[in-house]
Amino acid sequence: MPQRILRPLTESAIFLVLTVDEGGEDGVREVLDGFTGTLRTVRSRIVAADLGCVVGIGARAWSRLFSGPAPKGLRTFPALSGTVHDAPSTPGDLLFHIRAHRMDVCFELAGQLMRQLRPFTTVQDEVHGFRYFDSRDVIGFVDGTENPEGLEAQRFVVLDEDTDPVFVGGSYVTVQKYVHDMEGWERLTVEHQADAIGRHKWDNVEMDDETKPADSHTALTVIEDADGTQLKIVRDNMPFGSAAADEFGTYFIGYSRDLDVTEQMLRNMFLGDPEGTNHDRLLDFSTALTGTHFFVPTVDFLDDIPP
Ligand code: HEM
Numbered sequence: 361m362p363q364r365i366l367r368p369l370t371e372s373a374i375f376l377v378l379t380v381d382e383g384g385e386d387g388v389r390e391v392l393d394g395f396t397g398t399l400r401t402v403r404s405r406i407v408a409a410d411l412g413c414v415v416g417i418g419a420r421a422w423s424r425l426f427s428g429p430a431p432k433g434l435r436t437f438p439a440l441s442g443t444v445h446d447a448p449s450t451p452g453d454l455l456f457h458i459r460a461h462r463m464d465v466c467f468e469l470a471g472q473l474m475r476q477l478r479p480f481t482t483v484q485d486e487v488h489g490f491r492y493f494d495s496r497d498v499i500g501f502v503d504g505t506e507n508p509e510g511l512e513a514q515r516f517v518v519l520d521e522d523t524d525p526v527f528v529g530g531s532y533v534t535v536q537k538y539v540h541d542m543e544g545w546e547r548l549t550v551e552h553q554a555d556a557i558g559r560h561k562w563d564n565v566e567m568d569d570e571t572k573p574a575d576s577h578t579a580l581t582v583i584e585d586a587d588g589t590q591l592k593i594v595r596d597n598m599p600f601g602s603a604a605a606d607e608f609g610t611y612f613i614g615y616s617r618d619l620d621v622t623e624q625m626l627r628n629m630f631l632g633d634p635e636g637t638n639h640d641r642l643l644d645f646s647t648a649l650t651g652t653h654f655f656v657p658t659v660d661f662l663d664d665i666p667p
Pocket of ligand 1: 501536538559
């Protein structure tokens, strides 16, 4: 059974990225073995909050933690260096993507997981995300509209017999933490902001092909296979930030069955399409601070961790 990747957007999320310390492998395996039980322990206390958590495992940790074969497509995030903007590749062996309708249960689960994992791991990043008005990112645009749903989403996200017979039901996930230059963004007119996204701000209506700029975010992230079929990922971005520190951010998270798809979108954004000339206008106001790929094993894998 796949982990619960596909679900309606929630109001709260915590993104926890850890690395496994040298010698911490057995301890981590034990915590992973008890993971679904830990999730149930917190979830059952307030069922209406609909707490969920997806665990991902990074390429560098896989062979340290498990003796069997690795998922075919698992690799580290490739750093990208465009003519104007860079996407760094940053460490991450474990990802916990915690989601619920309330922050208290997310925080409780994060706390319980950290109590168990602290002796064996180092925290690389912890981000608390919040739903912002009508699912807008902090730069004011509705985010998540074109996400595939239902069976279509499953097809784009969950591995099947053809993609990787050993890891059927698994998935891949990519995270990037972005901070925005809000002063620069707010100096743009609303029309120029819309040009950067390719959708209108207030009503979220998509621009038509004649008016949508080629360097808009949605022009560059719509990609197709050789037959002209659109290739999609499932995103659950969350705003985060600190008013005191003047930090306004978007935590990008994208699930896919094939990391090539996510990487192609990233190449279009950072290197440009055509390469070297047409990067994503959104990046002129958004800086990527992290970038990490993970594999998402099935629930069955977690409940019966291989030796
Ligand atoms: C669409 C925001 C990063 C992939 C969108 C939309 C917004 C948005 C507002 C339009 C509404 C929607 O369909 O969701 C952001 C922000 C980001 C970010 C603020 C970070 C600063 C990324 C990254 C990727 C990506 C890193 C891919 C690796 C997509 C895709 C679409 C989309 C595939 C849908 C395109 C379509 O089918 O029209 N994003 N995004 N986004 N974004 Fe992003």
